[in-house]
Each structure stands twice: as C-alpha cells, then as structure tokens.
Amino acid sequence: MIELTNNPGNLAFIIAKAREYDVQVPAVDEDSGSNPGDDGDIDILAASRDNPARRELVAAIRSLNEDERIELLALMWVGRGDFDATEWSDALSTAADRHDGHEARYLIGTPLLGDYIEDGLDALGIELEPYENE
Template sequence: MESNDASDQLTISPETAFYVIVKAREFDEQVEPTDPDSGSNPSDDREVDVLEEEGDDPVEQELEAALSGLNIDEQLDLIALMWLGRGDFASFAEARAQAEDMPVKHIPSYLIGTPKLGDFIEEGLAQLGVSLEDYEVNRL
C-alpha cells in the first residue's frame, strides 16, 4: 500500500536539505566583484568582499562539497524538490521519476547552476509538508 505522505518518499533528511538550502542561498547572495584588485584590509571595507564572487570561491566549494557528499538518491531528491518547488511538476513522485534520467556526474553542477536553488528546494519541501522553520530554530 502506498503512503499518502510524499515526505515518506524522501531519502534526504530535512537537516541535510536545510544545510544545502543555507549554502545555496549564501552562493546566490554573492555579487560580481566591484573592486577585484582591492588591497584594503577586510575590516576597512566592512568585510563586504566576502559577498563577491572570486575564482577560488569558498562558498561555491562548500556547496559543491555538500552536494557531492550526498548519495545518488539524496541528489535525485534535491533535483525533484527543486523541480517541484519551481512548479515544473505537480507531484514529487513524478519529479523524482524524471530526475532518475539525469546523468549522475552532472547533478552537483546542475544544482549549483540553478538560480534560487535554496528557495526552490524549500518550496518543494513545503509542498510535502516539511517545514524547515523548525530545523532553523533548533540550529540557532
């Protein structure tokens, strides 16, 4: 008998999904460098350089490491949640089935290249009845 609760179908934990959401939002908040040759002290410029994209981007590296560290089922869950949250599919099961056609080695770069990734994953989870507010409160 099938469960009516789609969140039972998730292999990724809400805590792990929340971590990816946080990292994806940090990545999305970055801006193009305005002063690439800045030689100033970080405290002199209110440490705003951390929000600028650089070639060796630690935020992107953290996000990529988080995604690459997931097993394939968890990565496919994130794709399905993103698609569900973006409105591409009406059900998680349908999105998850379609995600299985994705070439495995391209999943992390595909997710990283998706603007508003964190927002879409959170919306997908919300559609499954999983609220990340509880996890955020417990994390602080």
C-alpha cells in the same frame, strides 16, 4: 506524508549555503565602487570557484548518495513549478532519468536554488528546522 531519503539537517544546510552563494557579488561588476581597479579584485574573489560558500555547497551536494541527489533535483523542480506535489513520483522518475553525476554543477547554476528546494518541501508538506551556523 512523503518520506524523504535526504537527512533534514543536510537539506537545511544546502538551503542555507545555496542562499549564501546566491547573494555573492558577480565576478564582473563595473559599477561596484569608486575605484574599479581595487573593487574588481574583490568581486572576482567573491564569485570564483574558491569561494567558500560555493565550495561548501558543492561539497554538500556531492556528499549525497545517488538517491539523495535525485531527490534533491526533484525537490528543486517541484519548488520551481516544473512539477506539482501530486506529481512527486514523476519528478523523481524524471530526475532519475536525467541523473548523470553532474547534479552539483546543474544545481549551483540554478538561481534561487535554496528557495526552490524550500518551496518544494513546503509543497510536499515537509517542514525543516532552519540551519544555524554554529
């Protein structure tokens, strides 16, 4: 079994926050309600940089050390199907080569990030306890 650098609790938190962020309302949604003027304001707030789910997700990713961020990238790629579990060392090597300090921006821009990370863990045979918001 593969030993991860990342703390399982951190990964569970990132997965939960990524899913929470994924379901946020897009910034522009012309068909969002009966009063587009009022409803548009809510949509803009929901998807802005000040969105609490986005802030928490970015902070969690940025709090990881370099090796943990590289591993998170590799997990996402395995889960997305760019690499399979037998190519784990290649995924890590590629992530290390592409590591540029902007992983948070790249990762939060990936739709289904939480699912991909969880799928990557599953592919590697690693189970996490789900994050429970207290």
